[in-house]
Amino acid sequence: NLLHLLRMGSHHGDDETNAILLKILQHNIRVKSVQIDGLRRVQEDIVVPHLRPLLKAKNLYSLLGLVGKTHDDLEVLDAFEKIDINIEHLGKKSDVNEVMLRVAVSENRRNTFGMNVSGDRGLNDGSLNIYGKVRNLFGRLESVRVNYVKGTKISDGCSMIFNKPILSQKNSNFKVVASKENMLNRTANYMTSDVKTNMVYQVGMLGGKNEFEAEALWQQIHGGNVSMKIIEEFGHHLKCAVRHKYVRDTRDDLLVPTTGSKHSIETELAGFMGDVNHVKVNVDSQINTKLFLGYSGALSFRAGLIHELSENRRTWITDKFFCGGPGSVRGFYEDGIGRPLGGTMHWGAGVSLSRKLPFSPHIWGLGKFMRINHFVNAGNLGNDRKDLFVDPRVSVGSGVIMKIANFRMEINYAVPIRYQASDVVNHGLQFGIGINFM
Numbered sequence: 001n002l003l004h005l006l007r008m009g010s011h012h013g014d015d016e017t018n019a020i021l022l023k024i025l026q027h028n029i030r031v032k033s034v035q036i037d038g039l040r041r042v043q044e045d046i047v048v049p050h051l052r053p054l055l056k057a058k059n060l061y062s063l064l065g066l067v068g069k070t071h072d073d074l075e076v077l078d079a080f081e082k083i084d085i086n087i088e089h090l091g092k093k094s095d096v097n098e099v100m101l102r103v104a105v106s107e108n109r110r111n112t113f114g115m116n117v118s119g120d121r122g123l124n125d126g127s128l129n130i131y132g133k134v135r136n137l138f139g140r141l142e143s144v145r146v147n148y149v150k151g152t153k154i155s156d157g158c159s160m161i162f163n164k165p166i167l168s169q170k171n172s173n174f175k176v177v178a179s180k181e182n183m184l185n186r187t188a189n190y191m192t193s194d195v196k197t198n199m200v201y202q203v204g205m206l207g208g209k210n211e212f213e214a215e216a217l218w219q220q221i222h223g224g225n226v227s228m229k230i231i232e233e234f235g236h237h238l239k240c241a242v243r244h245k246y247v248r249d250t251r252d253d254l255l256v257p258t259t260g261s262k263h264s265i266e267t268e269l270a271g272f273m274g275d276v277n278h279v280k281v282n283v284d285s286q287i288n289t290k291l292f293l294g295y296s297g298a299l300s301f302r303a304g305l306i307h308e309l310s311e312n313r314r315t316w317i318t319d320k321f322f323c324g325g326p327g328s329v330r331g332f333y334e335d336g337i338g339r340p341l342g343g344t345m346h347w348g349a350g351v352s353l354s355r356k357l358p359f360s361p362h363i364w365g366l367g368k369f370m371r372i373n374h375f376v377n378a379g380n381l382g383n384d385r386k387d388l389f390v391d392p393r394v395s396v397g398s399g400v401i402m403k404i405a406n407f408r409m410e411i412n413y414a415v416p417i418r419y420q421a422s423d424v425v426n427h428g429l430q431f432g433i434g435i436n437f438m
Contacts, residue, residue, distance in 0.1 A: 025061040028096045038105040042079050043139045046167060047105075050074055054101055063087070063099075074105070077165070079141055082106040110135050127151025141165045149181070155191075157181035172203035187335040190223030190230055192318055208248030208263075215241050216273075219318065227340050233317050238274030243267060255408040255435065256354075256371060256401055257288045258296035270319075277313035280306045286438075294355045300438040302328070302379075306344040321346040321381060323393075324423070326432025329379040331395030331414035336424035338381040345388055348379030350438040354401060371401040373410065377438065394418040399430075409433045 034051045036044070050073045057063035067085050074083050083105050090098040115130045133145040142164050149157040159179035166172040177198040184191055196217040203210050217239040223230070244267050251260035264284045271277030282304040290296050304321050308314065320342030324332030328348050335342075352375040380392040399412030410432045416425045 025059065027060050029057055029059055029063055030096050030098050031055050031057050032090060032098050032100055034101045034103065036103040036105065038107065040107055041136045041139050042107060046140060051103065077141060079108060079136060080105045081108045108135055155182045155184055170204060175200050188226060188230060188340050190221060190226050193220040208246055211245040213243050221318065229341055230317065237276065237316055239270055239276040240272040240274050241268050241270035251288060256403050258290055259288055261287045271309055271313065275313050276315065277310040278306050278308045278315050280319065295353050298352045300350040302438060303347040315344065317341055320344060323348060323379050323381045326410055326430050327434055327437050329377045329393055329395060330375060330397060330412055330430060331416040331426060333424040333426050337379065337393055339424060343381040344383050345385065346381040347388060348438055350375060350377045369403045373401045374398045391420060392418065393423065407433050408435065408437060410437065
């Protein structure tokens with residue numbers, strides 16, 4: 001029994017068992033055929049390219065590796081609820097074991113409905129999503145999803161997303177999104193009502209994920225008790241833009257990484273139609289490494305620039321940069337640097353040291369998902385290059401990081417040590433929950 005030998009070899013390290021196991025894994029194999037059962041709406045030519053590599057197996061070791069990879073590739077298609085790959089021995093011919101592979105699949109339900117809680121729209125911002133999804137419209141993995149969102153930042157919103165995987169290229173797809181959102185800016189107390197259409201092409205390239213997007217946005221800025229400078233921006237605005245985003249992420253954990261790095265750059269060109277005309281670039285980089293005494297270190301850097309291309313058309317407040325808050329320069333309230341109008345340039349940097357709490361994981365389970373965190377943050381914002389390096393904001397502090405489900409939560413005691421009179425500082429305890437932290 002192969003499974004029995006695997007267990008014996010791994011747990012007991014018995015030389016004789018390992019020798020037998022090695023001999024079995026080196027047996028010559030020829031895959032005579034691959035049979036797939038259970039396809040109903042999914043077209044066969046979508047699945048066949050993922051099964052074809054199985055025919056290249058030369059021995060049991062390579063076959064087991066290919067079976068695992070094929071299972072993962074089929075799972076990524078999001079078309080099957082259950083995937084079983086069985087190996088059937090047909091006999092021995094000329095010192096070669098002939099086998100047949102039987103792939104049994106069970107397709108996902110075509111129509112699904114549900115709800116979830118998301119925090120991907122910003123820090124300290126949760127939203128309830130109610131959705132319905134129709135899979136595999138024409139048998140080639142097309143899907144349509146309708147969402148309704150109710151949250152703390154988005155008062156309400158709805159969207160329809162058509163998604164079509166590009167089967168000729170791995171990890172690529174095309175989608176069209178039509179949406180309407182009413183969003184509250186809590187720091188400046190104004191509202192935006194957005195109606196927009198996006199066309200997005202996603203593809204793996206240059207060692208990372210690439211996203212090419214075209215957007216048409218009709219936006220109304222309105223609100224209540226705001227400053228006169230923001231009131232001057234009230235009204236309807238039209239923006240047509242194209243953008244590209246590249247992300248390379250090798251971190252060992254997306255929320256609380258200890259090794260690896262993440263680098264992203266996003267470029268936007270607006271001005272084909274409407275009253276917005278600019279080039280906008282934003283970069284974000286983070287490097288993590290393990291240090292001494294159980295500590296890991298993180299070095300983070302962010303920067304952005306907006307360059308206006310026309311004097312007749314301007315950049316509105318909803319496109320500008322803001323800094324401050326538990327996810328960027330800690331020790332300041334959210335968007336506390338640059339209120340109320342933001343800036344066209346910004347940078348932020350941070351150094352942090354973190355380690356697990358000195359508890360056994362068995363004590364209430366605290367050691368598994370909590371870490372001590374010490375940090376130094378700095379950053380600045382303005383509308384001119386000289387503003388970026390004059391009197392930068394700096395803060396230091398310590399706190400606790402908690403990983404809860406798909407969120408990262410921080411409770412820190414932050415001390416701003418350099419700030420300007422117009423900043424809204426938060427000296428003391430600061431709470432943050434989200435996904436992206438500096």
